Amino acid sequence: MLAFIVRRLLWMALVLFAISVLVFLIFFATPGVDPARQMAGRNPSAETIKSIKHEFGLDRSLPVRYGLMMKHMFITRDLISYGSHTRVIPEITSAAPVTLSLVFGAAIIWIVFSILFGVAAAVLRGTVFDPLLMILALIGISIPVFWLGEVVNLITQSRLHDSFLFSWVPPLGYTPLTQDPFMWFKQLIFPWLTLSVLYIGFYARVLRANLIETESEDYIRTARAKGLSERRVLFRHTLRTSMITFVSLFGLDFAVLVGGGALLTEVVFGLPGVGLLTFNSLTALDLPVIMTTVIYAAFFITLASALVDLVYAWLDPRVRLA
Amino acid sequence: MAEPLLEVRDLKVSFRTEDGIVRAVDGISFTLDEGEVLGIVGESGSGKSVTMMTVMRLITDPNVIYQGSIIYKGRDLMGLSRDAMREVRGEEIAMIFQDPMTSLNPVYTVGWQIEEQLNEHNDLKKGQARRRAMELLAQVGIPKPEQRIDDYPHQFSGGMRQRVMIALALSCNPDLLIADEPTTALDVTIQAQILELIKNLKREFGSAVVLITHDLGVVADVADRILVMYAGRIVEEGNKEQIFYDPQHPYTWGLLGSIARLDRPRARRLTAIAGQPPSLINRPQGCSFRTRCPQAFDRCRAEDPQLTAKVGDGHLDACHLSVEDKRERRDKTINPELAETA
């Protein structure tokens, strides 16, 4: 177990290093990118550009520049954005809680409802409810999240906002949990529901397929031959082994969303999260911010894959942690 | 005579499929006494598993159609409620299956799986179930049960897993143990050990056993009585001596001819019966074995032979040949070498 953790941490460090180098090189290989010129404003003199270059270390060799950037990111934590000239680390640390709030809430909703729908569809196989639920799930998968978000906003923020149904809905935005938990919840409930729709549909379908596949396993027949109740067979045997695929998918989807993949939902609901930050930095070709958000995302994705492996080994004893 | 433990009366099991109705079991009747060992033998697809799975009411296919009755200790199992049937399953009638590799849940320890069964049917205190599970593992010959009880199925060999399955099945002292091809997936040496184990435990636990196999050689040692099944019907029934020393049905001769025997020249040892079993959807008119039967004659095409006793008490067969004809032709089929030299 300890060996597993150490190995995974080393692996994570290696992945983060490789990704940061790659992003760094891509940035400097991209034609037309000259941060000094960007920063200097309109029609700068050669002197100004030169002094900016010197100030930001842009006149040094590539490895030194990479080293400087890492130093500012991790050690002195005072990396400056080329675009806004503000510090990057506080930007990330203020955007991360927004994204984490959004994704955690949505994840809870999507786990609960996808299990509910997936199990219901599998149990009701042979009745009309199974295809009905699966069509519903397919619709959920197919609806573009930004469109759904806009419709939700249209209803809750303008058209029906004055009706008793939605008059409680606060304006778009984010209030920290620590500041006003109730406001936090009220502002996030629609973003949560909107973001989870796609995943509920997808996970319900995957789970149903897994349940039906597991149902035909010999050990399920053994469980019935033991005289167990249908409920126990379903929850302790069929569902338990079907969760293996579910969990590994979940870990990676969750990580991608935390890493900035919930951009569209953040934009539609005006949530200043990591997705929005990444998007803005990419359009501005702002290397320090790109670098920081990419490393942030890679951190969560490698962390999640390590956690998935742990949970996987716990769910399926045939998998040995080596 | 005492009431039999199990009496199956004119059981028919069919499945609705896209191609038509598959008559997997087509009118089977037999009885089983307490403590008796019944062998059910037949080629793959002859309806052995479906018959005994029906007794356990374990068929989950929604397209199944049943007819007939299954009387266990005076109660018709077909009429029992789901919950009442659960009490029977595992506690009164237990079943072990062909493939020990896939019959245990991979995500729970073997101890957990045995304890689950014990707790389902008994009010046990904490620790009691575990102690009993350990005893059972010892009884089925698993070395170091106090350690192995916390191992997962994948940590056992095939033979050891089948022992675990047997421990599981016997955990509630069932009156009837159904073993569906318990040795088919195992090595020959392990097969013999498992059969020996079933024989010993049967004596110890006193339960009746139904042993399903496609290999007559497997039941030779263990079974008191044998049913020979073909295409969903019983074609011959008798005690061990009758089936092995005076087999009446040409299909049984074929099965006897395909037993691996060391006293025969290698080439002659495993002669499977030529041809394919008939379609269970459109059963041909007359004897269902006639398309493969070397002895078939006119009457076989026109008339369906009924299962009747012709040669002795409790020895039934479904074939139109006269007893004299059978005995004469049989030797040529089963022991061609002997017939040639004679």
Ligand SMILES: Nc1ncnc2c1ncn2[C@@H]1O[C@H](COP(=O)(O)OP(=O)(O)O)[C@@H](O)[C@H]1O
């Ligand atoms: N669920 C099912 N649907 C359709 N046909 C089935 C089903 N289960 C079994 N059968 C058919 O019933 C016949 C008997 O099967 P089975 O009892 O498993 O044979 P065996 O004697 O090898 O145990 C086979 O031809 C099989 O194809």
Ligand code: SF4
């Ligand atoms: S009835 Fe005819 S076809 Fe059928 S087994 Fe007897 S001889 Fe063969």
Ligand SMILES: [Mg+2]
């Ligand atoms: Mg079978």
